[in-house]
Amino acid sequence: xAPGDTTVGSTxxxxxxxxxxxAGGVRYSLGMNYTEASLPQDGVFKIALHGQxxxxxxxxxxxxxxxxxxxxxxxxxxxxxxxxxxxLVLDPAVSPEQLHLTVxxxxxxxxxxxxxxxxxxxxxxxxxxxxxxxxxxxxxxxxIAVDDIGPAGVFRTWxxxxxxxxxxxxxxxxxNLPEGTTYVWASAVDRAGNAxxxxxxxxxxxxxxxxxxxxxxxxxxxxxxxxxxxxxxxxAFDLNRDHRVDDADLREVVAALGQRCKPEP
Ligand SMILES: [Ca+2]
Ligand SMILES: [Ca+2]
Numbered sequence: 001x002a003p004g005d006t007t008v009g010s011t012x013x014x015x016x017x018x019x020x021x022x023a024g025g026v027r028y029s030l031g032m033n034y035t036e037a038s039l040p041q042d043g044v045f046k047i048a049l050h051g052q053x054x055x056x057x058x059x060x061x062x063x064x065x066x067x068x069x070x071x072x073x074x075x076x077x078x079x080x081x082x083x084x085x086x087x088l089v090l091d092p093a094v095s096p097e098q099l100h101l102t103v104x105x106x107x108x109x110x111x112x113x114x115x116x117x118x119x120x121x122x123x124x125x126x127x128x129x130x131x132x133x134x135x136x137x138x139x140x141x142x143x144i145a146v147d148d149i150g151p152a153g154v155f156r157t158w159x160x161x162x163x164x165x166x167x168x169x170x171x172x173x174x175x176n177l178p179e180g181t182t183y184v185w186a187s188a189v190d191r192a193g194n195a196x197x198x199x200x201x202x203x204x205x206x207x208x209x210x211x212x213x214x215x216x217x218x219x220x221x222x223x224x225x226x227x228x229x230x231x232x233x234x235x236a237f238d239l240n241r242d243h244r245v246d247d248a249d250l251r252e253v254v255a256a257l258g259q260r261c262k263p264e265p
Contacts, residue, residue, distance in 0.1 A: 034058035034074070034193035041065055045090040051080030051106075058193045059101060061090065062125070072125040074193050075101045076117040076155060082106070118191035120152055127152035130194035133186040135159075135202040143174045144186045152192035158199075159186045161213040163236040164224070165199060182261045183213030205261035208239055209253045215261040217253065225253045 027038040034057075037047055041063045049057055056077040063071040073096040078086045086103045096119045103112040120127070127150035134145040148154045158168035161178065165185050177184065187199035209217045211224040228237045228245050237245040239252040 034060045036060045036062060038062040038064050038069070039090070041070075042092060044092075047088045047090065049078070049080065049086040051082055051084040051086075054081045056080065057086065059086070059088065060193050061088070061096075061099075069125050070121065071096065072118075072120045072192060073099060073116045074118040074120065074191060075114055076189070076193065078103050078114060079112070117155065118152070120192055124151045124153070124192065127190060127192040128194060129190075130196045131188040131190050132196055133157065133188050133200045135184055135186050135200050137177065137181075137184065137202060140177050140179070140181070141174055142171075142177050142184060144171050146188045148188075148190060150190065150192070150194070152190040152194070155189050155191045155193075157186065157188040159184060161185075162224075163208070163211055163213055164228070164234070165236065178214065180215040180261075181213060182207070182210070182215040207256075207259060207261050208236075209256035209259065210261065211236070211253070217256040217259045219257075222250070222253050222257070225250050 035049060037045075037059070039045055039062070047059070047061070049059060051057075057080045058077060059075045061073045062069045063073075075088075078101055080086060080103070084104060084106045086101055088099065088101045090099070096116060099116055101114040103114065105111065129150040131146050131148045131154050134147070136143045136145070142159065144157055144159060146154050146157055157171040159171045159175075160166070160168040161181050161184055163183055168187075171186065182204045184202040185199040186202075187196045189195040205215070207215070207217065209221060211221040225237060225245075228234060229247070229250065231237065231245050232243070234245055235241075237249060239249045242248070
C-alpha cells in the first residue's frame with residue numbers, strides 16, 4: 001500500500017503506534033486520532049513510532065515557540081504492523097515540506113517514504129475540532145455531507161457498511177451502495193489530523209448479528225465474529241455487552257443465523 005494511495009481505512013478507535021521516548025525536549029502525546037510530538041525549533045530530533053498492531057498511525061509534529069504551536073507538520077495514515085517502525089529525523093536546516101517519514105515494513109519487506117500530507121501554520125496548526133458528517137441514502141445511493149469546523153480543511157472522508165467500522169473506503173462523491181445494505185458509517189478527518197469519532201451511523205434495521213451489514217445473518221458473519229474473539233473494547237462485536245468478545249457473543253450470531261433485516265416503515 002503506497003502512501004497517498006490509501007483506499008482502505010478504519011475508524012480511529014485505537015492507535016497502532018507507540019512512540020520511542022528517546023529525544024529530550026520533546027513532549028509526546030499518544031492520542032486517539034494521531035500521535036503528537038511537540039518540540040522547540042532548535043536541534044536535531046529523531047522520532048520513531050513502533051507498530052503495536054496492524055493499522056494506520058498519523059504523526060503530527062508541532063513546532064513550539066513562546067509556548068504556542070506555530071506550525072504543524074502532519075503525516076497521515078502511515079501503515080504500521082507489529083514490529084514495524086516509522087522514523088523521522090527533524091532538522092531545523094530542512095524545511096517541513098522536505099521531511100520524510102520512513103516506514104520500515106516487517107520481515108525486511110522494504111521501506112516506504114512518506115512526505116507530509118499537510119504543513120499548517122497559525123490558526124490551522126491549532127485547529128483541534130474534527131469535521132462532522134451527515135449521511136443521506138436515496139434509492140441505494142449514498143451521499144455524505146461534510147461540515148468542516150475549524151480552519152485546517154478536510155483531508156479525507158471515509159465510509160463503510162460493516163458494523164465493526166473497520167472496512168472503510170475513501171468517499172469522493174455519491175456512490176451506489178451494495179445491494180441490501182442496511183448499515184452505513186461515515187467519518188471525516190481534517191488536515192490537522194482531527195478525526196470524527198464515533199462515526200455517523202445510518203441504519204435501516206436493528207440486526208446486530210449482521211456483522212457485515214448486508215442485511216442477512218450468514219456464515220460470513222460468524223466468521224467475522226470468530227476472527228474477533230478475544231478482542232476487547234469492540235462494541236460492535238460485544239453483542240451481550242459484558243465488555244468481552246467471546247463464545248457467548250459467537251453463540252448469539254449462530255442463534256441469529258438466517259435472520260434478515262426488515263426495513264423499517
Ligand atoms: Ca451479514
Ligand atoms: Ca460479550
